[in-house]
Amino acid sequence: MGTFVAAPxxxxxxxxxxxxxxxxxxxxxxxxxxxxxxLASSDYVSPEATVLANRIKAYKMDLVKIRNVMASYGxxxxxxxxxxxxxxxxxxxxxxx
Numbered sequence: 437m438g439t440f441v442a443a444p445x446x447x448x449x450x451x452x453x454x455x456x457x458x459x460x461x462x463x464x465x466x467x468x469x470x471x472x473x474x475l476a477s478s479d480y481v482s483p484e485a486t487v488l489a490n491r492i493k494a495y496k497m498d499l500v501k502i503r504n505v506m507a508s509y510g511x512x513x514x515x516x517x518x519x520x521x522x523x524x525x526x527x528x529x530x531x532x533x
Contacts, residue, residue: 444521451513458506465499468492 469492475481476489 442520442524444517444524447513447520448517451510451515451517454506454510454513456510458503458510461506462503465496465503469496 472489472492475485476493478485481489
């Protein structure tokens with residue numbers, strides 16, 4: 437039988453990293469869509485550019501969902517690290533009596 441080892445500091449570190457990446461993803465997504473909106477509202481926009489802008493805009497809700505999943509998973513890891521730490525502390529106290 438294998439040994440189960442959970443290091444809360446490592447789980448927390450990964451959670452923090454994932455949350456940071458979700459924030460970076462969100463920043464980049466917002467920048468992309470600001471550029472697309474600017475392109476689509478230009479006075480000199482070609483029909484092809486309008487089609488491209490509309491196609492890119494069609495993916496926005498999917499990208500928002502991806503960002504939300506990333507942020508939720510990062511928060512889950514952060515919460516899990518706290519739970520593991522609490523459980524380890526409780527077990528240590530119980531073993532000491």
